[in-house]
Amino acid sequence: MRFGIAALVLGYVLSQFYRAFLAVLAPVLQADLGATPAQLADASGLWFLVFAAMQIPVGIALDRIGPRRTVASILGLAGAGGVALFAAAQGPGAVILAMALIGVGFSPVLMSSFYIFARTYSPAVFGTLAGLLIGVGNLGNLGAALPLSLAVEAFGWRPTLWVLAGVTLLVALAMWHFVQDPPPAPVVAGQGGLGQVLRNPSLWAIFLLLAVGYAPSAAIRGLWVGPYFSDVMGASAAQIGTVTLIMGFAMVAGNFAYGPMDRIFGSRKWPNLLGNLCGAGVLALLWLMPAPGWWAAVGLIAAVGFFGMAFPLLMAHGRAFFPPHLLGRGVTILNLFGIGGVGLMQVISGRVFTQAAGAAEPAAAYGALFGFFALIMAAGCAAYAFSRDRTD
Numbered sequence: 001m002r003f004g005i006a007a008l009v010l011g012y013v014l015s016q017f018y019r020a021f022l023a024v025l026a027p028v029l030q031a032d033l034g035a036t037p038a039q040l041a042d043a044s045g046l047w048f049l050v051f052a053a054m055q056i057p058v059g060i061a062l063d064r065i066g067p068r069r070t071v072a073s074i075l076g077l078a079g080a081g082g083v084a085l086f087a088a089a090q091g092p093g094a095v096i097l098a099m100a101l102i103g104v105g106f107s108p109v110l111m112s113s114f115y116i117f118a119r120t121y122s123p124a125v126f127g128t129l130a131g132l133l134i135g136v137g138n139l140g141n142l143g144a145a146l147p148l149s150l151a152v153e154a155f156g157w158r159p160t161l162w163v164l165a166g167v168t169l170l171v172a173l174a175m176w177h178f179v180q181d182p183p184p185a186p187v188v189a190g191q192g193g194l195g196q197v198l199r200n201p202s203l204w205a206i207f208l209l210l211a212v213g214y215a216p217s218a219a220i221r222g223l224w225v226g227p228y229f230s231d232v233m234g235a236s237a238a239q240i241g242t243v244t245l246i247m248g249f250a251m252v253a254g255n256f257a258y259g260p261m262d263r264i265f266g267s268r269k270w271p272n273l274l275g276n277l278c279g280a281g282v283l284a285l286l287w288l289m290p291a292p293g294w295w296a297a298v299g300l301i302a303a304v305g306f307f308g309m310a311f312p313l314l315m316a317h318g319r320a321f322f323p324p325h326l327l328g329r330g331v332t333i334l335n336l337f338g339i340g341g342v343g344l345m346q347v348i349s350g351r352v353f354t355q356a357a358g359a360a361e362p363a364a365a366y367g368a369l370f371g372f373f374a375l376i377m378a379a380g381c382a383a384y385a386f387s388r389d390r391t392d
Contacts, residue, residue: 062327127261220304251309269384
């Protein structure tokens, strides 16, 4: 199973790569295909929304047919097919459709990994394993920065994407060959179904923070960090690439930091709550001081990335409320809120910025954007404060 886990990790690295690579491809897509910033923002948001919508059928498939066939078939057909369509795109519409297909393709990768962790390893180490997987996977964010830009410059964006389509297909084939399904979970009489579990108010408090906790860091890294540093700081393309790398490394470090917190402090609720409150506080500082100076801005943006990585520990908190026979559907519903929140907030953030930019200087417009993110994170923390702590 070591090779199966390795294939799943590679799949998640690619998942992180594809959710962030439009920021680098945007200039060439605008020049070659006439894609507008609004169309690219819609394509990026659609990736997350389609990904989220797929979580319900993916969860059912995990519980009924297991992770191997679920992840390998969907990734091979929709994921590799979507990248191939992107490479052959002749207009913005094809790019939007390709991003939707890529979102479908990668929708089962992380949840298949979590399903195997939850069914195979001790529940006490779930948060650590989840944090390790997401931390390593976030290296894909780094690959979608400077390495991608160098490949596009050297070979062109279409050949680069054709190679990536082949890599995606090879990873799917490796999953089919090496991933092993855990034994089916027995259903114990009286355990109830998913509806009974979802009536737990503590779980809904977790859902609400999942929906808004990851959204600011994902949206800023995937959409706003480049325009912010260009418009407010006058940064060059090389400087923006450096900032995205720094934020990417901070996000990797955040995942590694959050993962073992439940075992260190004997709590899942309080590290999640305090970390997200810190993230909201950093965004509030950027709201109040949207042009704090170069290094202060870099440090604050990196801090947003670091504190916004509570996702694996929030998943561990929510997973503890699901019985074994509902793990597949349970973790995918958690992921639906986390990823769906990112897609929804990306779309809303574009509207917030457009409205603010019409009557304000660039710094003030970005300040309004950061203020929006700060407020939704604070609201999520307020709801999460009512959740019930649970560890394994």
